[in-house]
Amino acid sequence: MDLLSNLALGFSIALSPYTLLLAVIGCFLGTIIGALPGLGPSNGVAILIPITFTMGFDATQALVLLTSVYYGAMYGGRISSILLNIPGDEPALMTTLDGYPMAKQGRAGDALVISGVASFVGAFVATIFLMLLAPYIARLAYKFGPAEYFALYLLAFATLGGIASNNQAKAAMASFIGLAIAMIGQGSGGTPRFTFGNLHLMDGIDFLVAIVGLFAIAEVFVFIESHGKSSSIGVKLDKVRVPWSDLKDSSGTMMRGSLIGFVAGVLPGAGASLGSFLAYMAEKSWLGSKGRFGTGDPRGVAAPEAGNNAAAGGALIPMLTLGVPGSGTTAVLLALLMTLNITPGPTLFTDNPEVVWGLIATLLIANFVLLAMNVPMVKVFVRILMVPPAILLPGVTMISFVGIYSLTGSYFDLLLMVGFGVMGWLFRKLDIPTVPVILGILLGTAMEDALRRAMTLSDGDVSYLFGSPIAIGLWVFAIAGFIAPLYLRTVMKKPQAISD
Template identity: 90%
Template sequence: MELLDNLATGFSVALSVNTLILAVIGCFLGTIIGALPGLGPSNGVAILIPITFTLGLDATAALVLLTSVYYGAMYGGRISSILLNIPGDEPALMTTLDGYPMAKQGRAGDALVISGVASFVGAFLATIGLMLLAPYIARLAYKFGPAEYFALYLLAFSTLGGIASNNQAKATMASLIGIGIAMIGQGASGTARFTFGNLHLLDGIDFLVAIVGLFAVAEVFTFIESHGKSSSIGVKLDKVRIPWSDLKDSFGTMIRGSGIGFVAGVLPGAGASLGSFLAYMAEKSWLGSKGRFGTGDPRGVAAPEAGNNAAAGGALVPMLTLGVPGSGTTAVLLALLMTLNITPGPTLFTDRPDVVWGLIATLIIANFVLLAMNVPMVKVFVKILMVPPAILLPGVTMISFVGIYSLTGSYFDLLLMIGFGVMGWLFRKMDIPTVPIILGILLGGNMEDALRRAMTLSDGDPTYLFSSPIAIGLWIFAVAGFLAPLYFRRVIKKPQAITD
């Protein structure tokens, strides 16, 4: 069995003392990051990336640490959803709908346990799905030429844009701004563009600077504007016991939610928020009048948590196999890989099996660690949750500054980071999504490269872009992904703009 051989390779990497310690640290930090309102998986991972580099961790170690943070944040998001009625991060939004009513009925402990187990089921099944599906997609992607890659990048932008905003023009604008920024500097072709004689711009704009600015610094501005109005007074948590009968009742919900979430995660650009949203809505209509959704139904916390954690795993599939991230956080992880000189894509599976399978094995281990942390030890995180924003957010700012400064050592990058922070705040006000900007900065260069190579191969014939069945299929999905939300938006009224 090839799969078992690969897994054995993975576990031989993952089961070293160092890797395990990093996974435990990552899970712990991740759960805290997820639980704290104002810090989610994408900005949590973003502020940690520069620090990871300055620590000089190797590729596998850095990836293990940060994907553990990623999985941990997906688990942790539910804690403040349930106790404070404030989603700890965007994907945990749906969990407030039934989690907070449960907590008000004095069942906060039950809600935390059920959602913790649901997170485990979702994340575990998604990791299995990742293991089975990823090598298959990687083999398929071997056949991709520049025309297919160009269509694939378009697909990523169109699906992400369709979901991230309520306004297609704004989402497209955001993608184009990102791609436009990616053109700055001396790219692979060696032609200096848009540098205006500024030496700092010759190397282009570092996407880590943009990521930390748009995600972390912008968050600080948003909090200052609202005067840190997230009161830390929530529902009290008395004792945590395991509600066996509820767990048994919601088992089917967890499995269904995981399946829906995984598929939503695999779609390029869709991500965890969509996973939890679809899982909740599907379960609500599946149960019909048998469910008491919205009033504290345990299945109402099981569905979105299974959904968002499964989507988190699913989102790793396109990121690892195609180099196209399925969500905001996987975009940040892609930035990490690119900075480590690892190019995700089909060749990653043959060139660096230690990285891929080590990562998968770590995810399996991380899930068990997270289950232990999030069910028996959940009270520890509830205590940490009480850190007021007036301490947390200045801390986030300082960590961002030190991280970027120790990475690049330039004032220019710090000023650029502040600029991206202001931009992030402004864009969020105007309902312009910021994740497409990141995706644009990350993929813009590759996208142009694919297009130019396609034109070189075909001697400038644009019909070459539609010359293979795979390319045509990707174009159809891209157009459908862009147009579908225009239709569905009228059918389903979203609770609020969904991004992650």
């Protein structure tokens, strides 16, 4: 009965005209953002965060808009992957392996429809599991003390760093940089730390300034450097029809990919990229010689799209129930909630049930909106790929500057945002992941507080950090999560070699 009453509360919020409008706008914008190569959900959500403050949205409205953008971007990433052989974002990489060959065979429309339906199945399955499992995980979180939370934060850094980069040392360095930035400002005793006498730094670094700089402004610099020319469609899109036989053959693939992707998404830091990869590899192994993976097999399009969209939904569970982001995009959403004085974690379900259940109900509706958009309107989104950077870049820059200034009213924060943009651009060139930096800024203070409370309760006894089965389990998973990618990269071939 609790589930039904909570859903009734959620749908009473989601079905209000204004919330529905925000969901539709978010789905549309997200699909556009996902279709544009290089932007991706993290950048798209970061760019739009300032708008939520300038428009005066409350927590539920802001979260509905940005999670709809998140889901829409996961849908849209497949468009440029199939037509241009350029992934709209990292999770869409696996879609290029069979999507682009299908397009070259004159089946671009079929590939787009199959990928759209697979995205719907993956996202819908993940939302159902989110609805069923999140309350129970939230109850489990009540058993967490400072030692367990410290181990949980460590797990988030270990797994996110392991997946976010091909170099563990670079990922670890990025995490330390983020933690160091989080230390700037006043300590628990009011003592200034790393402010160098600058009064603007006394309150610390606003993580929204860092996020918009590292994602949005850095992307502008990258576009200026590497995308100076207008985009163009690599494969012509003719008639779009619904390939019923291929959809029937791919139905089992979609369900298997959705389950695999959801599990990958729930793991803190694993996210959509791992979900997409595992779904593709598992389906290739499952079909064996029956599949034509790498040469234009529709199931090779359905598997990764179901996997990455299911992982996107699964990543919301640790963010909402434990306050630990499950992916780079949910790290940005976590920053939004913290800015709105909403504390993610087990108390969120009791203190702000309208936020959680309004979000879940909206996501259920948004999935159908996205399916309706991404099949009949696919030609509209394809046209958007032709928007030249000369038009796109000024818009992104304007939104970032106006939004941050309206939020903080400080010219220093604008300079700081540009500085983070330069930092993000340099990190891209050096192949250093930026997501661990954001995670360090977001969780650094909470991780420090958990460690301080643990040491206070234990009178400085370090063994207290390993004093419960939950804490020990989290430490084991953290170590395994950091070491496992090292092993997997030596066993698994690069994605380009999968089609051999």
